[in-house]
Amino acid sequence: MHRSEGSVAAAPLLEVTRIYAEPAAARSERGRQVLARWPGAEVVEVASHWKIPEVHGDETNVGRWVRIKREALVLGEKKSLGVRPNGRSADFIAPSSANGCAMACAYCYVPRRKGYSNPITVFTNIDKIIGAITRHAGRQGPKPPNQCDPTDWVYDLGENNDCSVDALLSDNVADLVAAFRELPNAKASFATKYVNSELLELRPEGRTRIRFSLMPARASKLLDIRTSTIEQRLAALDDFVEAGYEVQVNFSPVVVYDGWLADWAELFEQLDAATNAATQRQLACEVIFLTHNESLHQVNLGWHPKAEELIWRPELQETKRSQNGATNVRYRWRDKQQYLAQFEQLLHQHLPYCHVRYAF
Known part of the structure; x- marks a missing residue:
């Protein structure tokens, strides 16, 4: 096996100088592991990983957006261990082992959940997270074939995080891959925009699906901030298949x-x-057309207005009120159906072997 030439060094992405930690999280075995990886960082005790005004919850942090993502890290314990149904990309959404991201994609919905800049929070009670997933999988009966998978129940691990980046910080992802290796009826799944060659050593044995997100390089250079390049992601696909992962792509x-x-x-x-x-x-593959958000649009204007010229297109978009009351925008429904038909025709022409598993 050769190492992907496109692997990205951790240093430019994460240079942690301050770690905000819930006391129990800092004392835990996983918390101590993270603290040991950044021995020079200042440790600040916090009561809750959700309420740290210096790093999230305040859109006026826009001037320090990328700096916060690079330099700040949070340690907390995952309180809600419920498994939620999905039925689109995966059958279920697993309780996450992390929240937030060190990358800064202009279209990302994750910042809206926890407060814009939203650096990585590592959840240190990984044993309880894995226990909840294992018990849930054990209660499932036979898997009816669907768009998620024909034989296995699929659990998405990265709804609000990128597991490839999380693996730079702790062994949470390695522990999850190992746990799914032992589950006879379930597989893990996560999407990523980051090439982390350390994952090649984890022996997933076909029980973890990695979905590499792809878009044309011209758009990616403007929108995918602090990610691996498209060229690097493409160069990694064969390596991850050889290492035992199920590799799919997100055109998204x-x-x-x-x-x-x-x-x-x-x-x-x-x-x-x-x-x-x-x-x-x-x-x-999955095909997911852009959904944007009015609040995030306003924030982006403060730090990356060029991106908004591409993704904020009122003449092409219509508003949609989300379940939490936010104003989202997406391409007009009738036009989007035409765009999707054109996209799928082009895909079939160039990649006839690439099955569209999910399109939205």
């Missing part, structure tokens, strides 16, 4: 702009050229 988000279809055709050609027969035989 699909952004409509002048020349967007030509850019996607180029990406499909690059994907075909970058992958061998083994990868192509097992390849499937």
Whole structure:
């Protein structure tokens, strides 16, 4: 096995100088492991990982957006261990082992949940998280085939985080991969925009699905901030298949702009050229068109207005009120159906072996 040439060093992404820690989390075995990885960091005791005004909960932090993500880290305990039904990308959403992200994609919905900049919170009670997943999987009966998977119950591990980046901080992801290796009826799944070659050593044995998010490089350079490049992600696909992962791709988000279809055709050609027969035989994809948010749009104008020129397009979009009352925007429904048909036709033309598992 060769190491992916596109692997990204951790140093530019994370240079932790301050760790906010709930006392019990800091005392735990996993908490001590994280603290040992950043021995020079200042440790600040906090009552709750949810309420740290210096790092989240205040959109006026926009001037320190990336700096907070690079330099701040939070240790907490996951209080809610419930498993939620999904039925789209996965059958279930597992209790997360982390929250937040060191990357700063302009379209990301995660900052809206915890307060904009939202650096990584590592949940240290990983044993309880794995226990909850294991018990839930044990209660499931036979799996009816569906768009998530034909034989296994699929648990999404990264709803509000990127597990590839989380693995730079602790063994939480390694422990989860090992746990799913032993579950006869379930597999893990997470999407990522970061190439972490350390994951190649975890022996998933087909029980963990990694979904590499892809979009045309021209758009990615503007929107995917602090991520691995598209070239690096493409170069990693064969390596992860060889290492025993089920590798799929997320074409996400699909952004409509002048020349967007030509850019996607180029990406499909690059994907075909970058992958061998083994990868192509097992390849499937999700297609997710852009959804944006009015509040995040206003914040982005303060730190990355160029991105908004591409993703805030009122002449193409309509509003949709989310369940939490936020104002989201998406492409007009009728137009989006046309865009999706064009996209899928192009995909079938260039990558006929790539099954569309889920489109939205």
